[in-house]
Amino acid sequence: MFSRIVVPVDLAHLNRLDKVLSVSADLAGLYDVPIIYVGVASTVPDEVSRTPEEYAGKLEAFAAAQARAHGIEAMSHPLASADPQGDLNRILRTAIDTLGADLVVMASHAPNWLDWLLASHGGSVAEHSHASVFVVR
Template structure:
């Protein structure tokens, strides 16, 4: 049913990713699909790294750690851009095409009042992606 699952991640928000990553890993194992973590980085991300190259290395290490935990091979792809907050949505759609992904599984926070004004990245991806998008929320 699925051959390549893309999981957008923000390493600064690793504590909110467990449920989405476990869901993706379970589906990848069930369908024999590939799984790739995708991130969009740029500028100074002092919480995670001091350069885009370092961010890419940390993303690859995160994928390796998850691979060991879930017993499947997980790839990693980082897109370096000047302003991630502006470009993340377009880059995630581009990643779907670049990877030839047929399912995206994205973590989301509990919606609040801000979502009445501005869609979340998960909501925008679901609206604009040419594939199915599974939005996974952590428990309250």
């Protein structure tokens, strides 16, 4: 049914991703397909890394740990941006197309009043991508 799963991850908030990581690993095992963890690094130092290269190493280690923990095939796809939050929707859509993903499994944020003003990342990806999108709350 699916051939490649993309899971966007924010290494600064891994404590909030347990459910989406579990769901995506279950789907990868069910369909015997790889997961590609996509992360967007800042081009300036932040709490996760000092450089995009350091971020790439951390994302690769994260993907390897997920593969071991869940018995799945996993890889990383690091990207960099001067404004990760502002560029995220566009960057994710481009990565999904570039990687040939047919399923995206994303974490949702807790809904709040800002949702009336700003579109969610999951909603934007679902609206503009050809891939199926599962948003996990």
